[in-house]
Amino acid sequence: MMHQPMKHNRPPMMKRIADASEPYLYSAPALILIVAVMLVPLVVGISYAFRDIQLLNPFSGGFVGLDHFRALGQDQAFYGALRNTLWWTGASVFLQFTFGLILALLLDKPFYGRGLVQALVFLPWAVPSFLAGLNWAWLFNPVIGPLPHWFYALGLMDEPHNILSDPHLAMWGPIAANVWWGIPFFAITLLAALQAIPRDLYEAASIDGAGPVQRFWSITLPFLAPTIAITVLLRTVWISNFADLIVVMTNGGPADRTQIVASYIFTQAFKRLDFGYASAIALVLLALLLVYSMLIVLLRQTMLNKG
Amino acid sequence: MASIDIESVRKSYGPVSVLHGVDLAIKDGEFIVLVGPSGCGKSTLLRMIAGLEEVTGGEIRISGNRVNDLAPKDRDIAMVFQSYALYPHMSVADNMSYSLRLRKTAKDKIASAVSSAATKLGLDPLLERRPKALSGGQRQRVAMGRAIVRQPKAFLFDEPLSNLDARLREQMRAEIKKLHADLKATSIYVTHDQIEAMTLADRIVAMHGGVVQQVGTPLELYDTPANLFVAGFIGSPGMNFLEGRYVKTGEGAGVRLSDGTVVPVAPRAGLAPETTVTLGIRPEHVVIAKDGMLEATVDLVEPTGFGIILHLSLHGLPFKIFTLDRDALSAGPTVRVDFPQKHLHVFDETGSRAD
Amino acid sequence: MKSRSLLLTGAHRLAILAYVVFALFPLFWLLKVSVTPNDLLYSEGVRMWPSRMTFEHFNFVIAHSAFPTFFKNSLIVSGATAVVVTVLASLSGYALSRFSFRAKYWIVALMLITQMFPLVMLVAPIFKMLSPLGLTNSLTGLVIVYSAFNVPFATFLMQSFFDGIPKDLEEAAMIDGATQFIAFRQIILPLTLPGIAATLGFVFTAAWSELLFALMLISGNDAATFPVGLLTFVSKFSVDFGQMMAAGVLALIPACLFFLLIQRYLVQGLTAGAVKG
Numbered sequence: 001m002m003h004q005p006m007k008h009n010r011p012p013m014m015k016r017i018a019d020a021s022e023p024y025l026y027s028a029p030a031l032i033l034i035v036a037v038m039l040v041p042l043v044v045g046i047s048y049a050f051r052d053i054q055l056l057n058p059f060s061g062g063f064v065g066l067d068h069f070r071a072l073g074q075d076q077a078f079y080g081a082l083r084n085t086l087w088w089t090g091a092s093v094f095l096q097f098t099f100g101l102i103l104a105l106l107l108d109k110p111f112y113g114r115g116l117v118q119a120l121v122f123l124p125w126a127v128p129s130f131l132a133g134l135n136w137a138w139l140f141n142p143v144i145g146p147l148p149h150w151f152y153a154l155g156l157m158d159e160p161h162n163i164l165s166d167p168h169l170a171m172w173g174p175i176a177a178n179v180w181w182g183i184p185f186f187a188i189t190l191l192a193a194l195q196a197i198p199r200d201l202y203e204a205a206s207i208d209g210a211g212p213v214q215r216f217w218s219i220t221l222p223f224l225a226p227t228i229a230i231t232v233l234l235r236t237v238w239i240s241n242f243a244d245l246i247v248v249m250t251n252g253g254p255a256d257r258t259q260i261v262a263s264y265i266f267t268q269a270f271k272r273l274d275f276g277y278a279s280a281i282a283l284v285l286l287a288l289l290l291v292y293s294m295l296i297v298l299l300r301q302t303m304l305n306k307g
Numbered sequence: 308m309a310s311i312d313i314e315s316v317r318k319s320y321g322p323v324s325v326l327h328g329v330d331l332a333i334k335d336g337e338f339i340v341l342v343g344p345s346g347c348g349k350s351t352l353l354r355m356i357a358g359l360e361e362v363t364g365g366e367i368r369i370s371g372n373r374v375n376d377l378a379p380k381d382r383d384i385a386m387v388f389q390s391y392a393l394y395p396h397m398s399v400a401d402n403m404s405y406s407l408r409l410r411k412t413a414k415d416k417i418a419s420a421v422s423s424a425a426t427k428l429g430l431d432p433l434l435e436r437r438p439k440a441l442s443g444g445q446r447q448r449v450a451m452g453r454a455i456v457r458q459p460k461a462f463l464f465d466e467p468l469s470n471l472d473a474r475l476r477e478q479m480r481a482e483i484k485k486l487h488a489d490l491k492a493t494s495i496y497v498t499h500d501q502i503e504a505m506t507l508a509d510r511i512v513a514m515h516g517g518v519v520q521q522v523g524t525p526l527e528l529y530d531t532p533a534n535l536f537v538a539g540f541i542g543s544p545g546m547n548f549l550e551g552r553y554v555k556t557g558e559g560a561g562v563r564l565s566d567g568t569v570v571p572v573a574p575r576a577g578l579a580p581e582t583t584v585t586l587g588i589r590p591e592h593v594v595i596a597k598d599g600m601l602e603a604t605v606d607l608v609e610p611t612g613f614g615i616i617l618h619l620s621l622h623g624l625p626f627k628i629f630t631l632d633r634d635a636l637s638a639g640p641t642v643r644v645d646f647p648q649k650h651l652h653v654f655d656e657t658g659s660r661a662d
Numbered sequence: 663m664k665s666r667s668l669l670l671t672g673a674h675r676l677a678i679l680a681y682v683v684f685a686l687f688p689l690f691w692l693l694k695v696s697v698t699p700n701d702l703l704y705s706e707g708v709r710m711w712p713s714r715m716t717f718e719h720f721n722f723v724i725a726h727s728a729f730p731t732f733f734k735n736s737l738i739v740s741g742a743t744a745v746v747v748t749v750l751a752s753l754s755g756y757a758l759s760r761f762s763f764r765a766k767y768w769i770v771a772l773m774l775i776t777q778m779f780p781l782v783m784l785v786a787p788i789f790k791m792l793s794p795l796g797l798t799n800s801l802t803g804l805v806i807v808y809s810a811f812n813v814p815f816a817t818f819l820m821q822s823f824f825d826g827i828p829k830d831l832e833e834a835a836m837i838d839g840a841t842q843f844i845a846f847r848q849i850i851l852p853l854t855l856p857g858i859a860a861t862l863g864f865v866f867t868a869a870w871s872e873l874l875f876a877l878m879l880i881s882g883n884d885a886a887t888f889p890v891g892l893l894t895f896v897s898k899f900s901v902d903f904g905q906m907m908a909a910g911v912l913a914l915i916p917a918c919l920f921f922l923l924i925q926r927y928l929v930q931g932l933t934a935g936a937v938k939g
Contacts, residue, residue, distance in 0.1 A: 015376055022842065026757035026770055030813045037810030038776050048749035048786060055789075061695035070727065089921040106678055119922060121685045126921030128871030131910055134896065135688045142904045146708045180688065193908060213803055234777075241780040244873045251808040263784045270878055282783035293778065359833050380839040392830035396852045406838035453838070 025154035031185030048279035055273035077256055078264065078281065085260040087171060088178075089240040095179045097232060100186025105220075107187065108194045125184035130239060136177035140164050164250055169259040174245045182239070186231060193227040194220070233296050237289055261285050309370040309460035309493055310335045311356065316365035318351050318517075325351055326517045328365065332542045336491045342504040343514035343540070349497045350465060352514075358382050369460055380409075385454035386463040389470060391446045393438040393453075396595050400425075400434040410457075424456045427486070444475045447612050448536060450583070451483070455490065464496040468503065480506055501541050505529070513537045535658040538587050544616055544627045546592070549586045553578045553653070562653065563587045566621055568601060575661040584661065585654040590616065590629035592650035599643030608636060615640070689914070696720065696907040705902065719908035728883045729909050732891030737916070739801050739887055740869040743808040747865045748858055748935070750809070751849045755820025756846055760829070773814035781811065785878050798879050807879070808869045816861050823857025824850065863924035867917050888913045 054060040072078055080107055097231055124132065139145035140162055148160035163169040197219065205215050243262035246252065252259035252267060259267070261281065269278035311333040318326040326348045333339050341349040354360040356367055367374050374382050385406075393402050400421055407417045427433050428448045438446055444526035447467065454462055464483075468476045484507055487494055498504055503527045504511050506516035512526060513520045513536070521533040532538035538546045551562040554569060561569040562584055570586060578584065603626055610616075615635045618626040619642070628635075628644065653661045695703070696714040696719055706712055723729050758766060788807060789798060797803030827850055835845035851858075873889040880886050888893070892909055 020763070023757040023761035023763040024765070026761075029753040030817060032814055033806075033810045034772065036795065037788070037807055038784065039772070041784045041791060042779065044787040044791065045783050053786070053790070076747055092701060102677070103681055106674060106681070109674060111675070117682060121681050123918065123921065125684050126867055126917045127689070128867075128889065128917055130871065130873045130893065130912055132688075134892065134906070134910060135692055138695070138903065139688055139691060145691070149708045160671070180684070184683075222840075232838070241782060243782060244871075247874065247877075249776075262780060262782050265780075266785065266874055268879075269699060269782075269786045269789075272717035273668070275790065278786050279783070282780060285780055286783060289778065289780065304920065357833075357837055359836070377842070379833070379836040380841065384837065386837045388830045390828060390830045392828065392834035394831060394835075394849055405835070409839040409844070453834075459837075593890065618927060 008127060022254065030247050045279045046277050046283060049275050049283045050280075053275040053279070055275060060252050060276070066278070068277050069284075071277065072280055072284065077259065078261075080256055081259045083263040084171065084258060085240055085262070088175065088246075088258075088260050089173050089236055091171075092178045092182065092239050093232060093236050095175070096182040096235070097228075100183045101190055102230075103187040104190035104194055105185060107191055121177045122184040122188060124181050125188075127181065127244075129181065129244040132177050132181045133174070133245040136180065136245075137174065137249045140173050165254055167254045170250055170254055170258050174249050177245050177249065178239065178242070180243070182235070185235070189227060189231050190224060193224050197223045229300070237293065238288070240289065242284075311461060311493060311495070312368040312371075313352075313356070313651055314366045314368070316355065316362060316367060318348070318355060318363045326355075326363075331512060331519065331521055331522065333493060333495065334459065336493055338494045338496065338507060338509045339512060340348075340488050340496045340498060340504040340508035340510075341512045341514060342433075342501060343520075345499055347514040348517040349514050351514075353463050353495060353497045356461075357384060357386050367547070368405075383460045384463055384649065385461075386465065387450045387454050387458060387467045388559060389466040391438075391450040391467075391470075393446055393449055395438055398435050398437060399449050401432060401451075402438065402449055403456050406453070406457045411604055420456045420458075422450075424452045427455070427489075428452050428482075442481065443471050443594075447471060447475075447479055451486070455486070455492075459492070461493040461495065464494065464498075466498055466569060467496075469498070469500070476503075478598070483507060501543065505541070511541075513540060531658050531660065531662075532587075532652065535585060535587075535654050538654070538660075540654060542589055544590050544629060546587045546589050547621075547626050549621070549624070549626075550587075551584060551586055553582050553584045555580050570600065570646055570651070571625040571648060572653055575653055578653070578655060578661050583656050585658070587652035587654060588644075588646050590627040590651055592647060593628045594645045594647060595628065595630065595632075595635065595638070595642050596645045597643060599645040601645075602641050602643050604641050605639035608638065609635060619644075682713075692907050692910050692914070695903055696911050697764050698904060700904055719904040722914065723908045727895075727905070727909075728886075728891060729888075729895075730788065731883065732886050732888045733912065735801060735885060736870055736888040736913075737805045740807065740866045740916075741811065742801075742805045743869040744862045744866040746805065746809045747812045748820075748861045749822045751811055751816035751861060752851065752854070752895055754813070754817045756824055756850070758817065758821045759824035760832070773817060776814045782874065785874065788875070789878055792879065797884050799881055803879055803887055804876060804885075807875055808872060809864075812865045812868055816865055818839055819859055819861050819864065820854070823854050823860075860924050863920045869905065870913075870917050 050063060050065060052060045052062050052064045052067075103121060107114065107121075111117075127135070139147050141164075142148040142160040142162055148157065148162065151157045152160040163186040164173045184223050201219050202215055205219055210218065240260070241262045242258065243266050245256055246260060247264045247266060252263050262285070265278050265281045265285070268281065311331075313329055313331040313333075314430065315328045316326060317324065317328050320499075327442075327453050327605065329341075329348075329352060341352060343349050351360060355362050358374065358377060360597070362375045369384070394405065397405065403424060404417045405419050407420060412420075421434070428451060430445070430448055430452055431447060432505055433441065433449075438449065441449065443631070450608075457649055467483075468479055471479060480503060489509075496503075497505060505536060508525055510522060510523050511525055511528050515536045521537045528537055530563075530601055532541060532546075535548070537585075539548070549562075549564055549570075551564045553575065554561050554563050555574075556569060556571065560574040560578075561571045563569045564586075572586070601621060603621040605617060605619055606625075607618035608615065611620065614629055614631045617630070617635055617638060619626045619628065628642075655661045671748070694711060697715045697717065698706070699714055699716040699718070702712050702714060709804045756770075757763075758770065787871040792798050792803050792807075795803075797806065831849050831853070836842065840848065871889065873888075873893070876887045876890045877893070880890055883891065892906070892913060895909065896906060
């Protein structure tokens, strides 16, 4: 290939443009899609929070300022949903994490048939969430499911009835389904982190005379800590937004006892078609989550500074 | 085949400069070895010639044509990587023919090029295998085969032998040398192993800190190292250095060591008396003699089978002797040594050779 | 000492067994009810397996209901989404893995943020935006929405797989005469097949499970996906448990198949993705 000798040292214009634009060409299609279907609706959604948008009312659409937020301040159902969200998220994350960690530790030991066991215990994660919800709703149904009868036999219930229709117990239904469905996520993540711990560390520790419990506290836990921190943080945000199970199992009932903020937004948008109010709630939820993430980051920073 | 000219080539990553202006003219068919410790810029220079790194300043010419802005594929060079970089999903034959297929070479030409390269490298029985099913040495051969099938203008080697064990490395070294004698292709070879550099090169380029320290034939670098770095880097075990002051004596000149001993050396025109100098002598040139000029304590005796390395303390500093004389095995606790004048190197305050 | 370690091993196996039972029991119950004849459903309520088996529920669901349509719709939507996302994520993941460019930091930040904000926020605006385009009540609309939701995570997933392939290979290809794009297509992509499989499977499962947006954007049976169809079925005829569970078992099949196929790779990729997130 012939090339014109050039005296100046900068590469030719065309080549520089081509070189610089290459990564953008690769990422452009994904970016365009994200901006068009997520970022733009997000901005539009924020604007809805200050407007009167009702799908069935052709005269709606006007600017209402902070009206939605004032209404929200008076909305007892919203406060109830906020309490329920805390309860739902806290219990789900705690139980998923605990059982997930135990499962990961159990699977970290080699034993015959581990591959098969692993595939089986991770299977719930592949079950579509709506189906997991239906499945557990049916298990709690005394007509068709065994659980109420077992609870009755154990003396936990006076008669076999459906906890999903009991205002005091209903939240445990979706939480149970969520724990069943979410354990694999924690177990997979923690298992991978466990397996990344160099084995000779354990050997060195046992030669130094550390027992299994000491090894867990001095090696396993410190190594898992970053993974635990990040998965718990992400999972908390994700679960507090996760309305599928509740929509499927209880639809927020009975008496709004299982209504969380995310399902409340969905109900407002889907059932009442009040998009403006739904967006206002969503904006508040977004703000709360941002504050939560900020707090976590701050906490981490102070801990790092101390350490 | 082609000549390669490198003219005040510089490289920096942002504010960090890793090559400070390298000049080098490589003749057609020459085997050049870039040698130096890791981080000296030798691999960067090679990758710039290949087109894998952008040239910050200066000019690189292949056959007289400036290639600074050419993509690697348009430079018509071949490269053997340290990791071999064989395509894991292709057979040996496909690995070797990939470049020709990209150039849309006719099928029969590809077949004959691959088979002749395979024969040259003894790869005939392996052509259908995947790289995974090959040993380290075989992979190395495939990487070479991939380079030679297309008869490029130049071969670039980036530490191609460092993943092999010692015996195989020796064997492949000889094969590369034979191959070069056979193909007579311009070759640039990067290594941190000075033995590879000595055995393979027509000319060695010794680099350190992004600067070329010396260019010359292997024996030039060995016999007349241009500075302390080259003197210390080439040769194993490495050259001994002693600090002292340059002095004139009745018969000529000498270097006065810290204990007052004056080691006679040939007069150096460029040195003023009483300047600080470094005296260098290779371990194999030190002579053990009963009436030797200096006394050293024996710390350690290392028999290598071929010869013996004595680790000594001379004025409290480490000092090595290499000798073929088995009597040295029982040397100690002290020995007396002499430095033959013709083997002494003197370096001035800046570390440059003084002649 | 010996008996103690035996005891520990026993406890370990027992705990594993408990997990396996807990994980499989709900699915087993689904299967059990789906093959129980209607007349035995109530009389043998808590029995582990019915005294008589039947496939009439499956027959009914397949032959006399709209479920085959739902199934087909879900397959189309999930399959199309998986393909679109995998193609886009391969490209963008490659860019993040191999190039350093000025906007990289911002692209990563943007993608991370989309993983953080509540998707329910987007229900209303997306409905409003798609409606004038005629993309509500359409499978295309669902594919577009699902693709956007899944691209960020899939990008990180693909990036982690690309990061695992040595850069030397592309450089060798480029010296052999390939452009960067040809090196990407002929050398790097074939080596990323496990990653591509994992991404396909992950996105397929996610799209197959999605409920809220499908409920919001789809009305009527023609474009209903499986979740929507099943849920309408449940709220309309909440008595025929056998048929519902038979439908449930059918919905489970593709997701579980995909999962079992790619399980190993997913564990790899998810970890990398999770750690990055």
